[in-house]
Amino acid sequence: MNQETNYARKDSRMMMKDINQKLPDFKVNSERIARRVKLNNFLKHVFSMSTLFAIIVLAVLLYRIGADSLGWLNLGFLSRNLSIFPEKAGIYGAIIGSVYLMLIVIPVTTILGVSTAIYLEEYAAKGKVQDFIKINISNLASVPSVIFGLLGLTVFGRILNLGSSILAGGLTMSLLVLPIVVVASQEAIRAVPGFLREASYAMGADKWTTVRKVVLPVALPGILTGSILAMSRAIGETAPLVVLGIPTLILKIPSTIMDDFTALPIQIYYWTLDTVLTPEYANLAAATIVVLLVVLFVMNSAAIIIRNKFQKRF
């Protein structure tokens, strides 16, 4: 500390000397200022270009997909089942598959995720164990999704012998998005002001009553937003399902969670792979992408609306 101040003093002394030497010919150089301002303005435009680039890419992407899907996306496409003939193919089975998948992912992740968050924030003693669990979960969030596929393949597919059924896919997907739900719920619970808990305890409420009647209702919008975002991740995720070994062509509409299935992103993947042989598959893929993007758009809008509506109430 002392040494530091000594250095600082030395530095400033040298600086003063410097300045004193230069001082006689120092005057405001308006040319130089103009140059600096020019550079500022020039680079400002360069920087705005990068942002613009991102927007242009988005526009091109949407345009391309929209154009490719034109004429292919119609009610028949949504209500028909798969077929190897492009004109007869539809994504009804894939839609049902994705819905089934969500029917597993939503309850599993909300029960597991919210409970874990409640435990970590409200019950766990603050200390090393809690830190350890926290680091674990946040690291889990950044494990590549394809590795979750391997986990699902081993644990659900082979050990539990669920194969590539909806249940196996749903559980794999649940594990994948679980960290997102946990982290979002933790943040939402942590954001509940301590004075509300205090008020409840002072009324003679026990911990569970306080959590149930005060903490969870206040944290609900945050939990909901996080969960919706997690679901939208799950609905668009492909790699884990491919690794599970979902068959290429499923003609039967699944009726139980033990059935094999296909889902929207899987269908996009298989059609894209086969565009070399059948160029129209690109149109089918594009049309399916439009459906997927619309679903995602609706989900994300819901999340944003909830977030904005309940922001900052205290």
Place this chain on the structure above:
Amino acid sequence: MTNGISKNENIVYDVKGLNLWYGEDQALKDINLEIEKNKVTAIIGPSGCGKSTFIKTMNRMIENIPIVRTTGKILYHGQDIFDKSVRVEELRTKVGMVFQKPNPFPKSIFENVVYGPRIHGIKDKALLMEIAETSLKSAALWDEVKDRLNDNAYGLSGGQQQRLCIARCLAVQPDVILMDEPTSALDPIATFKIEELIDSLKKDYTISIVTHSMQQAARISDKTAFFLMGELIEFDKTSVIFSNPADKRTEDYITGRFG
């Protein structure tokens, strides 16, 4: 909870040799003090003197801080509140608390008031309504909110919110009300209303109030305790404390020489 130890029906709280530590730091040192029924007891002292710690010990809210350790006894109607047989939920139903910053729940005014009765098992709608009305009237808030009981509590002004918190506390009909600097976040008019309210409440309830304002203590309390650095320096009738304190340090404090 009456086991005959209490020699005097008029003593609600009898604090005996209370010590309290936050980890290694001792925050309360050998406190001995009695709180009388239907009286307002003010606790004053400079910040950091332990007055807030003390009041939060009386309903064991202080235990929410994990590193806290206590020795000594706090007898509530003769029963030691630290005794294993005492459940905090039960204690806190009898000993209510009002906080420094108004802390209503982000629910409707009605739901705020009936929070206590509801969690303690009262489900009857008509009874809850009756409780809400009685409590809001006692808290001098009824006339201002009776037409908008279903509005969110955060639409009220700060002073109204604090009176709502008092109403919420009254709804379970506690025996004692602890107040931790209840007016420090309020403007003078709202403060005045709360002080008036405290005066009207003391016929039904025993009140203990922490305040940083000596004027407030002088205006509303019957007895005053002066805390300094974790010790109870002096405890007497308010009139005595403010006119003829026995301890030099009390005199220095109330005459504004420090704090």
Place this chain on the structure above:
Amino acid sequence: MDDKTKIRQLIQENVSKKKNTTDKIMPRFFLLMAFVSVAATFGIVATLITDAAKFFSQVPISEVFSTKLAPLNANPSFGILPLITGTIMTTVIAMLVAVPIGLTAAIFLSQFASDKMRKILKPIMEVLAGIPTIVYGFFAYSFVTPMLMKIIPSLGAKNALSPGIVMGIMIIPLVASLSEDAMNSVPDIMREGALGLGSTKLEVTFKVVIPAAISGIMASIVLAVSRAIGETMIVTIASGSSKAFTLDITQSMQTMTAYIVEFTSGDAASGTTGYYSLYAVGLLLFVFTMGINLIAQHISKKYREEY
């Protein structure tokens, strides 16, 4: 007996009768759930290690670090280097796109853009970040590759360049938003101090804001690398499955992630060396990304500026 006494008695009776059974059960339930969540992490590690161990017991280590990858040959060889070069190539290309564009976008958004612009631009970035990777894969294969072929005639239909670029585009929002957060957390007084001395915004950005936010910016880049290494669908679709050991970005190649996808969907029989090789590659991928994430956490913790 008046109303108040009646209510008091009723409530106190209820409270003293009530047993806090749920209050005692719930924490155990939550603990169990937390345990399941944490078990998932260990599940991943355990799965990967068990089956990867079988791989390493069957394949000599000299073969693993060779350049010959031919898992389906009659006489299979499991050299992992082609996958590593493939992964490095696409990651480098992605970083060349994502870092400059992401950082300058972050500078623009946090230092130059008006509030109004920011309100429009940020959601667009969020939309870009929310698009599933399969969509980017389709985009790379059906649009970017054909477009690049017009510029580089020798470009293969499957190549490293196109998925690399598209991966970079996908990662732009990640770099931009994390760096922007870091820059925004530089206190205004530091900025105003420099502006007050007559600096232009540009000078403030490079001499005050970026040095102060450097740890957050570095962390965002490191996380972007980890994201690029783990990205699967874009490379699976657009870079093909050539297992040649090459640094030629115009030709087909394979990343670690794409190898896993190709091999599982190709119905690798359980119990073969090929099947276990999936887990070896998976373990390697896991170690890489986890290591990088720990580095990122370390950077942002160690160099966190205290304002």
